[in-house]
Amino acid sequence: MSMPSIPGYLEPHRGGTLADLWTEPENIPSGLWPAKHLRKASPYPAEWLTIEEHFFTEAEHGGTGCVLVPSHQTSESIEGTTWIGRDLGDVAVWNTERFDNGLTLESENLTTEFFAQARRPSGSTSPVIELSHTFLWYWDAFPVKSGWSYLNRAGREQELVRWKQTDDSWKVEVRALELRSFLADSKRSAIIQFDYVTKIEHEPFERVDDSFRNEWAHLDFHCLHDRGMMSDRPAFSRLVGQYIISGLKTSRLPRWEERQQDRDYPTFIYGVDTESGKPLTHTCDPDNLGTYFDKDGTRLHYLTPVYFKREVLQPYAAEPARYSLSSNRLSCLNLWGISISFNSIGLVEAYLGDLGRDLPSDEWGHWRSYNVPPEGKMDEGRFRRDFLGQWASSKDVIGDLRRARAQASKVSSELLGSPLWKPLDGDIAAEFQSLIGPLTEDPAALGASLLVLTKAMIDAINNSPLKSSLDSYDKGDQSLRLLQRYVQQIGGEPDTTAILFNLQGFRSRGGIAHLAGSQKAKAAADLGIEGLSNIDAFESVVTRITSCLSDVTDLLNRELHKKSGGESDGKSIDPPSSD
Template sequence: MAKLDPQSLDYLLQTDVLEDLIPRVGREQWQSLFVSRNDELGRFGLWCALIDDASVERVLSHYSWDLSIGDGKPGFSQSWPNGEPVIEYHPYGSGTGIRALVHRRSFYGVFSPYFEIDQEFRLYHDLAYDQKRGLLLAFDVSGREIEVVRISPERIEARLKYLRQYQAGTRQNLVIYVDSVRYSKLLFEDVGERRDSERNERVAWSRHVGACSFHNDFSTFSRVLFKIILRSPVIEKAGIWPFDEEGDEREVTFIIGVDENGENIEHTSSPDKLSNNFGANPEAPHYLTPVYFRREVLAKYFAEPDRYVISDGSLGCLELWHCQIDNDLETSVAVFLGDLGRDLPYEERLHWRQFNIPPEGEISETNFRRSFLAQFTDPSAVDLVFKEEYKRFAADWLKEIGWPFFLPLAPGDIHLADTIRIPVTNSQSEMDDQVLCLTKLLVDSLNEKEFARVGQPLADGAKGIAKLNAFFQASDFADRKAIVDFLKNLQLLRSTGSGHRKGSGYDKAIAKLDIDLKRKPEAFALLLDRGVAMLRALRVYYLDGEVTLD
């Protein structure tokens, strides 16, 4: 509301309440459901209730509140219509056609009072309660929080969209009540007593201005009572099944080819408008038409491993959605046109659309065998191969040898085994991140304690790679030099790159690893390939061979 001078006549007449607040009720993103404010200049209270259609006329026939704060709890009534007692249960309290949306829970001083939103509203929208922050939360198609209700001791407000959907589904009208009292030093002789009111099909309000005989510091006071009814929308606005919003049904087109002039050909990804193997839409592109994207499309998902999971042939978001992808290609990612429309939410389709490119080549052999021949096929992309080899080697080593070759990752690093990847961009920062990730997996996670126990004696202060080398020597591992050199150079690349300012040491590490950083994705792919070779060499000698460890 507009800020008025407490010494002005407008303040006493509460023109801001009548001319500013009333028109805004039900027309802003957040609707107050409870407000309690008291100071030396007056008090302001706002409350709410739900009423059925039959109660609208009765509610608007007077100006006082129909439901007090704290009312609306379940209970019984007893009557004697024919001289015999009749007991009736009232789930929403004794009021006819009226029920509470907000409950004030009080416990006679035994437990601190608090406010809560009616259970039906919470269940209707499947809201989570974050008690610490005082929030009721919904979640979007990617699992991100949507604040629906904000609760504090002085104010409760709800997002209007969710209120209106609930009204539509329950066929309830929302009533907002206000009781506003103000004190003024304006003399009663200058102001005079005033009583006015207004009532229509939406609003009923009354105002009384008079002498203030109950407050020595002020000469006059005013009181405004009003109630506004927000009628329930049509049931089609209920927002839940079968009246879900159609946001996900909005169509997004993708490039599926080029014409004779080299211009892009686009088509909707809506499955209902695609052909299939059962004769639907014979003139349209097939559901399984591959659509191609730059690899950068995956950066968003790699950046949030707690929310998204990218695995071999798959992209998923928590338990919300899942889409089959072909990430076994070297320079792009492919998805079937129909899967884009069926499996990805509208917002995600818009994200993918930004990275859409004309078709280049064919889908991967892996995807072809899985999708069309129903064959189980291992991936060929080196980052997918590395992740699979790393996890399988770690599990098999522990099972066969009895102690872990790689220590379990710390909770903050648990995602590394899933998110390590060929960089999707040519940026130095992404290259540094992936080098750091690979080093944590292959060097920092080495089980130094067991290597030192089984290996040859070492000088004091020997570190992880030295202990690993001693272990290799004790077990006569012939390929130890290649692996030890690779790990040392990888550690040097990390320590001189992401760990410190880049200089001659970084250039030395690059030269030793024999990689070209002009094309960073290819350079890191070489590092992953050597990591795969290391894991396979260890498997052949220690797990598949006849070597015996103490």
């Protein structure tokens, strides 16, 4: 009968632990044989590994420690069962002028190195967890709550170390595969050291002693009854010793080694067979794609466009602090980036070779799930740049808005002493910089994009220069009304800023920031997006805000020109509009 493997409930017994290899001695009272600790000891751990532990309860006390030794000294490190490297993690200055830095201890035939500890410095109310900096640097790790993590090549956060602690107990665990890869590259072995005491109530019995030793472990065990030592639980056992974990290059590798890893390149749909109607697929392995230097045209070209639904960008748009999105590029921090564009019907397009070269292997599965056959026309600007070698721009409505906002802020700073729109910071800065518009037809997708616009274009209006420049205003005027008054004061029309009022109205009545009410349809109509698809509605709003900013900038330039007496002051400000 076949049984499924259910983590935490039904798991196959993998064998090879000390519990499998060390037979329980006879005549031991039930509860004193430390089987649960022996099951944790294996030379080939693959999940979480305890490297530092301390606790004390009525039924049990003890803990675990870990030090490193050079790989060629592993046999010497387990000659005995007494813990080695006990003085690591402490600095000592001797009368002989010897200085022990706490990182390395040398003896006649053994070198031990610090790896982890929980230290109690004077003045601290709780233990301080400390780990080998070399190990953390190897993984380019960063601290998180109760542990350390790192980013893989795809930019995905990976847990590396985790711990739980109280004022008088702690448990520190490390991901075993990451530890073994580190050990392999550093040519070190980890020595995991046990010392556990189990206590029970039991009638007197004869003392039992036993030991276990093989090429990777050496431990002692004894149990006895001694009411004078432990009156409440006079029967107790002790397990003490150590075992070796050797280095091995596992599937978990630092980013710089991931790049060199052999990989199985997936295939992507790039066309349709007209006879069978079935999709045509091809590997994205750059080495198996054609170039302009091929002798013939038998290989599919590196620059073959591949198409994806817009939804493929959703997980990246959801994390603007980590991923940067624009009309022509997707990138993750300083880790990776790939050129993209949007074709005539809104599909995301990327070159087949770039998918293999620039997209991390962890991302391939996600992109394949949104891969569709070609439809529509390639972005003209991209075609002219990439295939005709011409200087050409692509449609970029949100980029135009960002540039218009920056220009309006620059000119208003010159004229008023501070910008009409405050610089963005924190989360909203990242959201506005990576804003790409709605990626699905879900109403919530449009609402989220318009909310970012509202925060960047309305909430960020700077009231101070407006109030100091207005001839008059009412005490209750809010930022939008102040901006409208100022625009009219310098020659603008009452409806110059109408798009901003309509956007604010949609936020209030359209269900963006509050529950949608009966006036949602009217709010959409006022904003001019009723009946439009999400992307068309978004681009319509963005284009009109950009036009509003351009008009305001022209008015500001005109005022600046008047202020300078109609003469150039040498500053790089746009000339007044010819309208």
